[in-house]
Amino acid sequence: MDKKIFTxxxxxxNPVTVLVLGICSxxxxxxxxxxxCIMALSVTIVTGCSSFLVSLIRNTIPNRIRIIIQLVVVxxxxxxxxxxxxxxxxxxxxxxxVYVGLIITNCILMGRIEAFALGNKPIxxxxxxxxxxxxxxxILIAIAFVRELLGFGTLFGHQIIPLSWYASNGGFxxxxxxxxxxxxxxxxxxxxxxxxxxxxxxxxxx
Amino acid sequence: MNTNNNLYTIVYATLMVVATAAILxxxxxxxxxxxxxxxxxxxxxxxxxxxxxxADANSADDKIAYVQNEYDKYIKNSYxxxxxxxxxxxxxFAVSLKSQYDLMKQISSAPEQEKEALKARxxxxxxxxxxxxxxxxxxxxxxxxxxxxxxxGYIGLxxxxxxxYGAMFAHKGETxxxxxxxxxxxxxxxxxxxxxxxxxxxxxxxxxxxxxxxNPHQVDAVSGGTITSKALSSSIRQWFENYVPYLQxxxxxxxxxxxx
Numbered sequence: 275m276d277k278k279i280f281t282x283x284x285x286x287x288n289p290v291t292v293l294v295l296g297i298c299s300x301x302x303x304x305x306x307x308x309x310x311c312i313m314a315l316s317v318t319i320v321t322g323c324s325s326f327l328v329s330l331i332r333n334t335i336p337n338r339i340r341i342i343i344q345l346v347v348v349x350x351x352x353x354x355x356x357x358x359x360x361x362x363x364x365x366x367x368x369x370x371x372v373y374v375g376l377i378i379t380n381c382i383l384m385g386r387i388e389a390f391a392l393g394n395k396p397i398x399x400x401x402x403x404x405x406x407x408x409x410x411x412x413i414l415i416a417i418a419f420v421r422e423l424l425g426f427g428t429l430f431g432h433q434i435i436p437l438s439w440y441a442s443n444g445g446f447x448x449x450x451x452x453x454x455x456x457x458x459x460x461x462x463x464x465x466x467x468x469x470x471x472x473x474x475x476x477x478x479x480x
Numbered sequence: 481m482n483t484n485n486n487l488y489t490i491v492y493a494t495l496m497v498v499a500t501a502a503i504l505x506x507x508x509x510x511x512x513x514x515x516x517x518x519x520x521x522x523x524x525x526x527x528x529x530x531x532x533x534x535a536d537a538n539s540a541d542d543k544i545a546y547v548q549n550e551y552d553k554y555i556k557n558s559y560x561x562x563x564x565x566x567x568x569x570x571x572x573f574a575v576s577l578k579s580q581y582d583l584m585k586q587i588s589s590a591p592e593q594e595k596e597a598l599k600a601r602x603x604x605x606x607x608x609x610x611x612x613x614x615x616x617x618x619x620x621x622x623x624x625x626x627x628x629x630x631x632x633g634y635i636g637l638x639x640x641x642x643x644x645y646g647a648m649f650a651h652k653g654e655t656x657x658x659x660x661x662x663x664x665x666x667x668x669x670x671x672x673x674x675x676x677x678x679x680x681x682x683x684x685x686x687x688x689x690x691x692x693x694x695n696p697h698q699v700d701a702v703s704g705g706t707i708t709s710k711a712l713s714s715s716i717r718q719w720f721e722n723y724v725p726y727l728q729x730x731x732x733x734x735x736x737x738x739x740x
Contacts, residue, residue: 336489343496350500354507361511364518371653451657 279398283405286474290413291467295381299373300414301459307430309369310418312359314411318404320351320377325391325403327351332392344387345378352377382406417462425453517544523573524551527607530634530648531617555619557608563599565725572605577623577632580604584718602722609636617645618730620723624715627707629653631662631715635671641731644685647671649712659708670699682724687713 289295296317303313324347328335335343356374359367367374377383386406391399422428427435427449439447452458471477482488521544528534528547533554540546558572580602587598607619616639623632629652636645647668654660661667674685675696683697687709691698701709720727 334483334492336483336492338484339489339493342493346496346500350503353504357507357511357515360518361514364515364522454657455655 279402280405283402283409284412285409285470288409288413288470289382289385289406290410290463291470292477293382293385295385296410297460297463299376299380300410300417300463301456303370303373304414304418304421304459305425305454306369306422306428307415307418309366310414311411312363312366313370313373314407314414316355316359316374317377317380317382317410318407320348320355321383321386321403321407321410322400323351323403324348324383325386326396326400328387329391329394329396329399335392340392341384341388344384348383348387349378382410413463413466416466417459420462421453421459424450425458520573521547524548524555526632526648526650527551527555527609527619527634530619531609531611531636531646533609554609554611555607556610559606559608560603561606561723561726562604563602563722563725565727565729568603570603572607575603575605577605577621578630581623581715584722599722604719604722604726606726607634615639620719622715622719624711624718626651626654626711627659627705628655631708631712633712633716635716637676637727639734641727641734642675642677644671644674644676651708654708655705657704659702659705661702661705662708662712667699667702674699676720676727682720684713684717684720687716 283289287293290297290300299313299317304310324344327347328344331343352375355377356367359370359374386403390402394402419429422430423434427433427440427447435447435449437443439445441448483492524547525534525537528550531554534547534550537543537547537550560568560570560572560575562568583598583602587595587602590598605621609617609619611617617636618639618641619634619636621632621634623630625631631649631651631654633647633649635647637643638645649662649668651660651663654662671685673696676682676684678697686698687701688698689701689703689706689709691700701713
């Protein structure tokens with residue numbers, strides 16, 4: 275059973291492509307690989323930890339204020355991650371800017387806590403949180419890969435497309451600036467959804 | 481246990497919030513020093529890159545230590561000046577460019593009789609850099625509003641207080657490939673050798689579309705980044721207008737010392 279909790283969110287019920295959650299940050303932080311990886315890692319840690327903690331205290335939470343309690347728990351972990359990023363990977367935290375803080379409003383978190391952590395034991399909840407974070411992260415990294423490669427000609431800041439190809443050096447190639455902008459990320463998410471739906475026939479509407 | 485009664489709910493919420501606040505306060509205090517070091521390092525690096533120093537910062541093992549070391553080595557003196565060009569007490573490094581920019585905005589919209597009083601509150605930073613060759617470069621700052629967010633920069637002047645030795649510009653979130661080009665070395669390099677004064681009159685350096693070749697007061701704007709270019713141009717002018725008395729006084733002083 276545990277194995278299914280882990281694999282479902284990564285592919286068949288991927289939070290970005292199937293549940294269409296967390297799109298906003300998927301557009302904003304995927305221009306380059308490095309911020310996308312850090313964002314994926316941050317979200318995974320926050321979803322895992324907050325699902326775990328909420329599940330641990332789930333029987334004590336007064337039902338009437340449960341959403342607020344969930345929010346406090348999520349906010350706690352998000353601020354912790356934000357503070358740590360600012361102290362240890364300052365350059366990247368600048369690139370992520372407000373989007374780390376906005377993990378709080380990422381629907382994946384509240385969605386998983388409400389749907390899963392409130393009704394399950396801490397360990398499965400933790401696995402569910404981590405898996406959802408990873409499902410989100412995989413999409414982020416895949417999009418960032420295409421965007422950085424075609425938009426900047428680099429991966430993790432290292433030049434991949436040979437410099438001699440560029441028109442400015444007498445070649446034939448030019449970086450596609452559109453890939454560095456948010457609209458292209460949305461088109462790429464759309465393409466990923468398309469691919470997934472053509473594989474997973476049960477997702478197609480009649 | 482009845483988790484739905486009012487007292488329980490209130491106590492639960494209170495404890496939860498207090499516990500969370502305590503954890504966050506503790507973490508914030510524990511990490512504060514390190515975060516401040518990062519912010520200081522960034523400012524130091526900006527100042528140094530205006531005069532093309534500390535070029536290896538990104539490959540250094542310990543970036544913070546490297547930048548601090550270079551900064552201490554080259555920036556021998558820094559001070560604040562007021563709009564009359566007099567040195568005033570205070571720490572040039574700690575002054576926030578944004579607060580000075582806000583003050584400048586206030587000055588330009590204030591009624592005539594209040595302008596003097598507001599102007600007297602300006603604190604403009606100057607960093608004296610001594611290069612390996614012994615040449616002195618005076619680094620001044622600028623800050624303004626770009627298209628999406630703030631843009632700022634540091635400009636190094638040669639000891640005639642007129643010719644630009646080098647410049648660096650940075651931005652918070654201008655459009656990649658368009659306005660963001662102001663931060664590229666190629667754009668910043670255009671400022672080298674430009675001059676602020678034409679004889680005794682202040683001309684500033686304009687960021688202009690289709691700048692004339694060889695015009696000492698113009699640099700070529702970024703194509704597709706018209707608003708950012710204009711914003712940069714006007715913030716350079718705005719800041720230098722306040723620096724002018726300092727530049728003129730210093731230039732006169734430098735000339736006098738040469739004659740003796």
